Amino acid sequence: MTSATERRVVVAGAGNMGRKWIATIAGTPGARVVGILDVDLAAATAAARSIDSPGVQVRTDVADLADLIATTGADVVMDATIPAAHHPVTAIALRSGCAVIGEKPAAQTVAQALSLCAGAEAYERLVLVSQSRRYNPHVDALVAHGTVLGDLGILQTDFYRAPHFGGFREEMDHPLLLDMAIHPFDTARYVLGAEPVSVFCRSFNPSWSWYRGDAAAVATFEMDSGAQYTYNASWCSDGAETSWNGSWRLNGTHGTVLWDGESDPVPDVGPQVPPSGHAADHGAARSGIAGAWDAFLAALEAPRVAGPRGHIHENVLSLVMVEAAIASARAGLPLAIDDLLERARERALADETDPVVRERLACWGPVREHLLAAGRAGVAGVLG
Ligand SMILES: NC(=O)c1ccc[n+]([C@@H]2O[C@H](COP(=O)([O-])OP(=O)(O)OC[C@H]3O[C@@H](n4cnc5c(N)ncnc54)[C@H](O)[C@@H]3O)[C@@H](O)[C@H]2O)c1
Known part of the structure; x- marks a missing residue:
């Protein structure tokens, strides 16, 4: 996938997955890694040296992410940090005007993931969760x-x-x-x-x-x-x-x-069953994280198409399956997914510190309906 607009990318997290993402982005014409954030300075500088891109800036504190984005003119943040850092990294990236592609899970908790859905709406930016097996x-x-x-x-x-x-x-x-x-x-x-x-x-x-x-x-x-x-x-x-x-x-x-x-x-x-149709066209010829990256770039170029797969509003329903399974195992009881979604929204409202994100969360109808409608509308819906 080649992007018509050069994408300037800050990568947060230069560990195992971060290094794979940096190589994928560096190998895409029309995209350039301009900054790397990792609490581990040695990991960040080694990753910066691994690519042939002069002037890559490095920071070690998530509190400096907004400055890193402003200094480098980045318009995309790739988040490959540990799950506990996904919410702060994505929230700052959105407030700084960036689109975000992040490693799974969307966030550490469903409540934090709902806050990021509302952040994508409030700041009108695409947030995609790379669930590599979708490609x-x-x-x-x-x-x-x-x-x-x-x-x-x-x-x-x-x-x-x-x-x-x-x-x-x-x-x-x-x-x-x-x-x-x-x-x-x-x-x-x-x-x-x-x-x-x-x-x-x-x-x-x-x-x-x-x-x-x-x-x-x-x-x-x-x-x-x-x-x-x-x-x-x-x-x-x-x-x-x-x-x-x-x-x-x-x-x-x-x-x-x-x-x-x-x-x-x-x-x-049975012999009466016709042969199956063609595999679904997800707009990405490559598989794994490269497929997710191509779909992300395509969605940024043409935001009117539905999807892409992994759009955060639809991906939350995978994260809720994890949280609900664990809650059911702890309780020893079957659990309704909607109850967990509504409790997570209450938690998200209680924890939210950004007033514009809070306002979005407060005006949602039932969470499932909101996520499904936004998932169907895809990027075009988020970008208004
Ligand atoms: N798609 C897949 O198949 C797949 C496979 C493995 C991991 N993952 C996901 O990728 C993400 C990263 O996993 P990993 O295996 O690369 O972990 P890792 O521990 O190798 O790398 C994480 C990096 O994040 C850095 N970091 C931690 N807190 C930070 C913060 N607050 N700000 C900036 N940097 C911070 C660490 O120093 C480390 O370098 C996780 O969300 C994980 O679930 C996905």
């Missing part, structure tokens, strides 16, 4: 197969792996649900073309687990189409591991499609 040709093929299955009633993901990460994941209360499950949850919404209504989740920690918190979970979601999505997963299961995307089964009126998470999905349908 996966096999997922698009799974969606295309689904179009000939009739009513989609059952979707299941089995995810069994045994990574030894060390570090923060092994100390978290819900490492699997908090750090990993958002990817399949987001994919499930996309594959079913449906939104979550309720969840019942049980999380647990097998006796041999090397994690402090629950490394395994079984969650069932009722979707607004009537379909059921089930997630069976463990992060401490040696032997017969699934792929990193998990192993998928999609079942509708006319048959089933299996996807192993890393090769073409395989349909098993």
